[in-house]
Amino acid sequence: MKISIIMAFYNRQNLLDKTLESIRKSSVKDYELIIIDDASTVPLTCDEAKVIYVDKKDKWYTCSAVAFNRAMREATGDIIIIQNPECYHVGDVLKYAVDNIKDNTYLSFGCYAINRQETEAFHRGLMPIIYNHVVNSDGHGWYNHPTHRPVAYHFCSAIKRKDLDKIGGFDERYALGVAFDDDDFIRRIKGSGMNVKIITTPYVIHQYHTHFEMSSPSAWRIPHQRNQALFNMGYNPNTKVDYSRNTEFYPSDTPPWDVIKENYLKHYVDYDGDKTPRIPKKLYTMWLDGNVPQRNIELFDSWIANHPKWDFKIITKADLGYFKADSFIYQVLYKHGGVYIDPNFACAKPLDDLLYLDFFSGGRQADAKSPMPILSDKLIGCVPQNEFIRLAMEGREERNDKYLIDKYLSYIQSNTDKSVLFPDSFFYPMPGCIDAEISNYDSTAKIRIDTYIKPTTYCVYLWDIVKSPIPIVPHYVTDTRVHTPRRTNNAMSRRQRNRDRKEREEQDRKNRENNPQ
Structure with a gap:
């Protein structure tokens, strides 16, 4: 089965480069890499990926849900790996997905976060020490783990294309706010009856980066509250979402x-x-x-x-x-x-x-x-x-x-x-x-x-x-x-x-x- 790896990217070239090192080590070679450069101040350079550049004037949204949906639409694989560009593979994530993905199953790989100093050392070739605790104020610990923090977010996850079609991708009602799109995504996966598994081996290392909403917390409070209120409206199984209908863009650049x-x-x-x-x-x-x-x-x-x-x-x-x-x-x-x-x-x-x-x-x-x-x-x-x-x-x-x-x-x-x-x-x-x-x-x-x-x-x-x-x-x-x-x-x-x-x-x-x- 062919794999499509999709990412939403913004100003993290060095972190992505490190991640790509780990992906190249996989024994699986039949995969495509699709990256949405979401109006980076310095455009992404990546020869091995299909890169779709979003112009700043066309970026009407703040939430990456829109970019992920567009990448989903471009993907052609039977298995979709949804991941963030800063998440480095420890072990063969692609091989595990090919061998273990089943219909009606969502695999979420464990994600261990490292802080700024650990990330700098990691880029010098030093593997971080893995501690068994949830992420703390220093910025290291488990972001996603079946015991320490079982959230099943898409730091790195795998799903079959036909199941993704059933879920419909991310809900773009969250596009103008901050956060909760990932909570909604996993809630709809569980609500559809899919089997959710958090995998401890292989897993990914989340390299440190600054969070744009933390640079000015007061400015992002209202967008955060907006999405929280939307999420708190609850889960409605009749609310359909469709990643292929990203309404800001045409579905294709090919004729007609x-x-x-x-x-x-x-x-x-x-x-x-x-x-x-x-x-x-x-x-x-x-x-x-x-x-x-x-x-x-x-x-x-x-x-x-x-x-x-x-x-x-x-x-x-x-x-x-x-x-x-x-x-x-x-x-x-x-x-x-x-x-x-x-x-x-x-x-x-x-x-x-x-x-x-x-x-x-x-x-x-x-x-x-x-x-x-x-x-x-x-x-x-x-x-x-x-x-x-x-x-x-x-x-x-x-x-x-x-x-x-x-x-x-x-x-x-x-x-x-x-x-x-x-x-x-x-x-x-x-x-x-x-x-x-x-x-x-x-x-x-x-x-x-x-x-x-x-x-x-x-x-x-x-x-x-x-x-x-x-x-x-x-x-x-x-x-x-x-x-x-x-x-x-x-x-x-x-x-x-x-x-x-x-x-x-x-x-x-x-x-x-x-x-x-």
């Missing part, structure tokens, strides 16, 4: 992802050209049957609050005429331009800084590891008379995610307009598997949803928490105001009605001033 990424970099990440808005400030959504439930009113309110100067229209059956709903949306976008949003999106921030583009969208499967890109028409922004929208309308009978992505891939390779299919984090940061947890859309559900919001997130798709019903009577727009006919008032919140009334009064006042009798 390469051309999608090229457009993303050219027209968004590295773009320094004219950013004059081209897409009109028009928001469209759709509700086809019945009154709008309160939770959807709250979702609509989130868009209105973030886009106070935009037109907002809810398309209803009265608008459709003889058109099918999806065909009508495409007709509206092609004629008028703007942004269409599915009613199950919660807005996190304004879309204004995307309006210089000619077209943008996104898409993901609810939970699956999709090897192919998806363009979903649940959210589309475009200029009027956008050529891609025209091409998409040609196949209205077969229009689906596959049809759209095939059209899009063909289109961007033959056109130079600013079209971007964004990574999941922009519009779809949350997996569909948690829809049952957030179905009430109460304060607890909103806190849960917020954990998926990243700096790049404009909105969050809530999947199937709200199903039709959607209003018999249309909402309609003039200027920047949302108006609702009186007989649909039972569907509107009192706050929304008061806001509409005040806006009408203000507009009437301005009209009188501009047109005195």
